[in-house]
Amino acid sequence: MKIITPIKQVPETSNVKMDEETGTMVRDGVESIINPLDLYAIEAAIELKEEHGGEVIAVTMGPPSAEKAIKEAIAMGCDDGILLSGREFAGADTWATAYTLSRCIDDIGDYDLIFCGLQATDGDTAQVGPGIASFLDLPLATYVSSIEDVHIADDTTYTEPDENYIELERLLEEGYEKLRMPLPALITVVKEINFPRLPTLSGKRKARDKDVTPKNSEHIEMKEEYLGLQGSPTRVVNIDRPKVTRGGKMIDARDESKQEEAVEELINYLNANELL
Amino acid sequence: MRYNPVTEEILAELKEIVGEKNVLSEKEKIEAYSHDETPKEKYARMPEVVVKPSSTEEVQSVVKLANRELIPVTPRGAGSGLSGGAIPEHGGIVLSVENMDEVIEYDFDNMMMVLQGGVITNNVQEDLAEEGLFFAGYPMSLESCFIGGNIAENAGGGKAVKYGVTGRYVMGMEVVLPTGEVMELGGKRVKDVTGYDLKKLMIGSEGTLGIVTETTIKLLPKPTKEVALLVLFDDPDTAISTVPKIMTETGIIPTGIEFMDRRSVQASCEYLNEHLPYQDCGAMLLIEVDGAEEEQVENDYFKIGEICEENGAQEVYVADNHTTRERVWDVRRNIAEAFMVVSPEQSLEDIVVPIASIPDLIPELDKLSEKYDIQIPCYGHAGDGNLHATLVKNPEHSMEEWYEIEEKCLEDMYEVTYKLGGTISGEHGIGSKRKKYFPDAVSETELELMKKIKKAFDPNNIMNPGKIFDLD
Numbered sequence: 001m002k003i004i005t006p007i008k009q010v011p012e013t014s015n016v017k018m019d020e021e022t023g024t025m026v027r028d029g030v031e032s033i034i035n036p037l038d039l040y041a042i043e044a045a046i047e048l049k050e051e052h053g054g055e056v057i058a059v060t061m062g063p064p065s066a067e068k069a070i071k072e073a074i075a076m077g078c079d080d081g082i083l084l085s086g087r088e089f090a091g092a093d094t095w096a097t098a099y100t101l102s103r104c105i106d107d108i109g110d111y112d113l114i115f116c117g118l119q120a121t122d123g124d125t126a127q128v129g130p131g132i133a134s135f136l137d138l139p140l141a142t143y144v145s146s147i148e149d150v151h152i153a154d155d156t157t158y159t160e161p162d163e164n165y166i167e168l169e170r171l172l173e174e175g176y177e178k179l180r181m182p183l184p185a186l187i188t189v190v191k192e193i194n195f196p197r198l199p200t201l202s203g204k205r206k207a208r209d210k211d212v213t214p215k216n217s218e219h220i221e222m223k224e225e226y227l228g229l230q231g232s233p234t235r236v237v238n239i240d241r242p243k244v245t246r247g248g249k250m251i252d253a254r255d256e257s258k259q260e261e262a263v264e265e266l267i268n269y270l271n272a273n274e275l276l
Numbered sequence: 277m278r279y280n281p282v283t284e285e286i287l288a289e290l291k292e293i294v295g296e297k298n299v300l301s302e303k304e305k306i307e308a309y310s311h312d313e314t315p316k317e318k319y320a321r322m323p324e325v326v327v328k329p330s331s332t333e334e335v336q337s338v339v340k341l342a343n344r345e346l347i348p349v350t351p352r353g354a355g356s357g358l359s360g361g362a363i364p365e366h367g368g369i370v371l372s373v374e375n376m377d378e379v380i381e382y383d384f385d386n387m388m389m390v391l392q393g394g395v396i397t398n399n400v401q402e403d404l405a406e407e408g409l410f411f412a413g414y415p416m417s418l419e420s421c422f423i424g425g426n427i428a429e430n431a432g433g434g435k436a437v438k439y440g441v442t443g444r445y446v447m448g449m450e451v452v453l454p455t456g457e458v459m460e461l462g463g464k465r466v467k468d469v470t471g472y473d474l475k476k477l478m479i480g481s482e483g484t485l486g487i488v489t490e491t492t493i494k495l496l497p498k499p500t501k502e503v504a505l506l507v508l509f510d511d512p513d514t515a516i517s518t519v520p521k522i523m524t525e526t527g528i529i530p531t532g533i534e535f536m537d538r539r540s541v542q543a544s545c546e547y548l549n550e551h552l553p554y555q556d557c558g559a560m561l562l563i564e565v566d567g568a569e570e571e572q573v574e575n576d577y578f579k580i581g582e583i584c585e586e587n588g589a590q591e592v593y594v595a596d597n598h599t600t601r602e603r604v605w606d607v608r609r610n611i612a613e614a615f616m617v618v619s620p621e622q623s624l625e626d627i628v629v630p631i632a633s634i635p636d637l638i639p640e641l642d643k644l645s646e647k648y649d650i651q652i653p654c655y656g657h658a659g660d661g662n663l664h665a666t667l668v669k670n671p672e673h674s675m676e677e678w679y680e681i682e683e684k685c686l687e688d689m690y691e692v693t694y695k696l697g698g699t700i701s702g703e704h705g706i707g708s709k710r711k712k713y714f715p716d717a718v719s720e721t722e723l724e725l726m727k728k729i730k731k732a733f734d735p736n737n738i739m740n741p742g743k744i745f746d747l748d
Contacts, residue, residue, distance in 0.1 A: 012598050033597045075594065195551035198506065198600055201581040201592035208574075255297060 001054030001152060002111045003045040005078065006101045006132060007038040009062050009069040010122040034069045037117030039076075039196035040189045045115045046077040047194065048150060054112075055079040059104055061089055061097060064214060071207040075199035082108070086216030091229030094123070098131025099226045106136060107220045112152060113166065114186040118143065126188070133186035141179055145171040145192040152183070279366055279738075280346045282324040290327050290369075293337045298328040298375065309370045312357040313417075313612075314709055315620065318679075319360045323350065323370040330375045332450060332458060332489040339487065339739075340456035342369055348741050349454075351483040353394070353425025356417040358624055359707030361429060361482045365742030371487065373424050379403070380490065386464050387495045388447060393424025393488045400493075410498040412439035415703075416609055424488045430480030432703030434608070435564070437523075437659035438531040439496075441703065443479040448492035451478055454485070454734035464492060477729070482705050483740040485733045499566035501573040502531070506593040506604040507584045511558035512537050512654070516635045518587040519658045522563065523631070526579045533659030534562040535634075540611045540655040547614035548606055557590055561658065562608050564601075611655050612664075621669035623682050627693045628702030631661040640692045641665050648685045649673075662702035665689065686713065706744045714745055 012031040019026050034042075045056045058073035060066050061084040070081030084104055092100060105114065114136075116129035126142070133140035146169040153163040164183040169176045171190050199207075217227060225231055249269065253262035270276045282290075282301075291299045300306050301324070311320035329335045342349045348368035355362050364370050373394035381390040384407060391400065398418045400411050415421050415431040425431070427449065432441040448462035461475035462468060478485055509515035512535075519533055536544070538558045545554045554560070563580055567573040581592040595601040615622060629637055638654070645652040650670045656663040667685055669678045690700050690713055700710055700717050715723060727747055733739070737747050 014598055014602075031597055033599060036599065198552070198593040198595060198603070201505070201578070201585065201594055204578070204581075204594050 001048065001052045001113070001150070002108075003048060003054065003056045003113045003115060004059055004105050004108060004111050005038070005041050005045050005056060005073070005115045006059045006105070006128070007042065007069055007073060007117070008035045008060060008120045008122075008128075009033070009066045010035045010120055013121055032065065032068065034072050035117055035120045035122075037119060037121065037189075037191070039117070040191055040193050041115040041117045042073055042076055042078060043194045043196040044147065044189055045113070046197070048113070048147070049077075049079075052150060052152070057081065057108060059101060059108075060084065061092070061100055061104075067212045067214070070212050071210065072199060074207040074210055075203035076197060077203060081210075081212055083212050083214045084216065084220075085214035086218075088217050088224065088227045091232065092227065093232035093234035094125050094127035094131055095233055096227060096229075096231040098128045099135055099231065100222065101128065102132045102135035103220055103222045104215070105132065112164070112183050113150075114138070114184070116186065116188045118188050118190050129186060129188040136186070139181045139185045141168060141170055141181060141185065141187045143171045144168050144187045144189045145176065147193070148178070150183075278346075279348050279368060279741075282347060282368065286341070286345060286347065287325060289341055290325060290338065293341070294327050294329045294334050298330070300326040300328075306370070309352060309355070309372065310363065312355045312360060312362045314358060314360050314363075314624075314707075315622070319363055319708060321364050321367065323364040324367050326370045326372055328372045328375045332452065335371065335373075335376075335452045335487055335489050336456055336458055338369065338371060339452050339454065342738050343455055343736055346736055346738060348738050349487075350740050351424075351428070351487045353422035353428065354396070354417070354420045356415075356421045357425065357429060357705070357707065358626070359429075359482075359701070359705040359709045361705055361707040361740070361743060362425070363708060365708050365740075368738075373422065373487070373489070376424075376489065377422075382407075383464065384409070388464055388492055389495060390490060390492045391423060392490055393422060393427075395423050397421050397423050397426055404495060405498060408498050409495040411493055412445055412496050413442040413493075414439070415442075416612075423491060423493070427479055427488050427491060428481065428483045429703070429705045432657065432660065432662065434534060434605075434657065435531040436657060436662075436703075437533055438529045438566075443476065445494045446475065446479055446491055447494050449475060449478060449488050450490035451486040451488055454736070454739035458489075459486075462492065480705070482707060482743050484730060484743050486739065497568070500568050501570045501596075502564060502566040502601060503573055503577045504562060504564045504595040504601045504604050505577055505581055505584070506552070506595065506607070507561045507563065507581070508554070508557040508590040508593075509559045509561070510588065510590060512638050513635065514588050515559035515561050516638055516658060518561065518584055518589070519634060520632050521583055521587065522580055523659070525583055526576075528565065528576045528579060530576075530580065530659065531564045531566050532562070532657065534608050534656070535658035535663065536560045536562070536608060536611065536655040537653055539651060539653035540615075541607065543614040543618050543653065544607050544611045547617060548610055550603070550607060552593070552607070553591070560607075562604060608655070611653075612666075615653065615666060615668065619668045619671070621675075621678060623667040623686065624704075625665045625667065625686070625689065626662065626701045626704040627665060627689065627698055628660065628662040629693060629696045629698030631659065633696040633698065634658060634661055634663070636696055637663065637692065637698075641689070644685055644688055644692075647688075648681045650681060650685065657702070660702065661698070690716065708743055711742070711744060711746070 017026045056078045058078045058081040119126035148167040167180045309326045310322045348366040350364040352362040352372045376392040376394035379391045414433040414435040426442045430443045565576045595604045651668045654665040
């Protein structure tokens with residue numbers, strides 16, 4: 001079984017600071033990590049490989065430093081990784097990113113499954129996974145919370161269309177949906193699906209010794225006009241901070257002499273908002 | 277020693293000093309100040325009043341009043357201590373420094389800062405990170421504990437192998453003595469042998485010699501890269517015997533080497549819903565290295581990890597970013613809390629032995645566990661020889677039986693510890709919890725000298741009385 005996991009490198013967000021003027025994130029000195037939600041996709045892929053055999057290949061598009069994300073994926077248990085890096089990819093939106101990744105995946109070929117994280121923690125669009133499925137004309141299942149069964153015919157020279165399939169559960173707002181999909185297929189996974197493993201020292205050793213040579217549009221056939229900023233239909237016109245609408249109300253009752261007053265104020269407030 | 281009660285007149289005078297809202301005397305408000313992190317049922321004592329001064333002058337006035345009226349004063353930080361140090365053993369006044377939480381000066385030219393005793397240790401770190409600096413004290417309770425409490429207890433923690441404990445970074449302090457005088461000790465001088473080092477005497481004095489109102493701490497350049505290894509072993513022996521080898525065979529000083537036995541790991545992982553493959557592992561080591569160069573740190577952790585592999589580690593996990601590092605440290609940090617859920621009746625110990633003696637200590641603890649029919653999960657700072665063996669009550673024992681077992685088992689445990697060249701507390705202190713056992717831990721001459729020192733500082737024995745030792 002060949003599984004591909006497209007991943008993204010994102011800033012470590014536990015301590016993110018925003019630039020007050022531009023409204024963008026301050027990236028200087030911020031550690032880059034694999035998008036936390038992609039870890040669930042990697043784990044799901046590795047678990048399937050461990051059960052059924054085969055290989056897992058991580059794919060990412062980013063600056064040369066994104067090699068670190070590929071190496072981390074290999075340290076977790078992926079067999080190989082491809083880094084797409086080149087000036088022509090700079091400024092890509094979700095459409096151009098999905099196109100570029102789909103070309104790379106097509107170039108790898110012969111895959112059975114593509115696992116994506118639900119979304120990236122920096123952009124939060126959840127569009128790239130479905131976008132890749134669309135470019136590759138694959139069946140797609142999003143919000144997958146459990147994989148029940150994967151069936152691949154032993155004889156690969158000729159198989160009935162229904163013989164290769166995956167059975168899974170999707171998390172819906174009010175329950176679950178069970179699906180059986182023909183392979184190859186793309187699925188995006190949610191946190192409920194598993195508990196991602198930590199990279200091991202032997203994995204790190206493998207990753208250290210692995211040469212991850214960046215590839216670009218010279219190595220893989222791509223339409224130049226679909227790449228990077230010029231291939232991106234999305235335009236960022238303005239970045240605005242959302243107004244916080246859930247403002248709190250502080251009633252100062254620290255001074256004991258004011259406490260009765262404060263209680264009255266609280267009751268009035270709750271009454272006025274029909275909360276009592 | 278007989279103390280006087282806190283009368284209405286005294287209450288009025290205290291309110292005069294710190295303001296009405298900073299004097300608490302209602303039962304429900306002062307209950308929170310009656311205990312620390314030691315088991316409440318056994319160690320808690322109610323204060324008569326809690327005062328929360330906001331300045332050194334106010335501390336001074338409260339202490340002068342207490343000294344004049346012979347009322348005990350128990351200084352208190354965040355109450356996260358583990359020896360009863362902040363518990364008002366004899367009632368009286370609890371003096372909480374919680375309102376004294378100002379940073380007074382950042383002195384980056386000297387790589388130091390001056391702050392009040394009630395500043396939360398972790399808040400200091402957050403401010404300093406932006407400047408590329410850090411304070412190397414790293415108690416396990418760092419998110420809640422105060423710097424003043426850290427100094428009073430000379431707090432250790434998870435980075436002591438490389439960085440030492442709190443005392444190493446305390447350059448100076450302002451102290452209110454039990455008699456009410458204010459004294460400056462040390463300062464910003466890196467070297468100072470002008471007379472006795474009273475500052476060092478204050479550090480770890482458990483609030484019995486005075487109240488640290490201000491302190492000057494030394495800062496270090498913040499390491500830019502930290503990597504934690506979580507190493508799984510078949511059994512505690514294999515894990516523990518690896519510790520000295522890490523130190524001697526790699527030529528690397530890790531920031532910390534933490535040990536967790538099977539029971540600790542299981543309790544914590546279940547508590548956290550952590551799905552690491554811990555079921556088949558008999559013990560874990562958490563080893564952290566840091567540095568300024570990524571490549572150097574990588575070389576270091578490979579070397580250490582390989583030593584672990586050579587010594588039969590089941591698996592070596594590598595946590596090299598903030599998220600994964602927090603994940604592995606959470607397992608270590610949540611053990612005590614996890615055991616409170618499993619069984620609240622326990623005695624969290626703090627024994628310390630020379631690091632090379634740890635392998636001899638573990639089987640002795642197993643014997644005690646069998647002898648007294650109780651669980652003794654064991655975890656702690658293996659790289660410092662400091663282990664938090666914890667006596668956990670067997671649910672089948674009555675409370676009476678448990679208290680008897682606890683006392684006897686502790687006597688045995690300490691006996692073994694002494695034989696290995698160790699002692700009864702590495703970082704939690706004596707307080708009221710270990711007072712009974714303290715005379716065996718020191719020589720008679722040393723104990724008498726300590727008592728004389730106490731009397732010289734505190735002639736009326738009003739400052740945190742009933743801690744470490746009782747005066748005759």
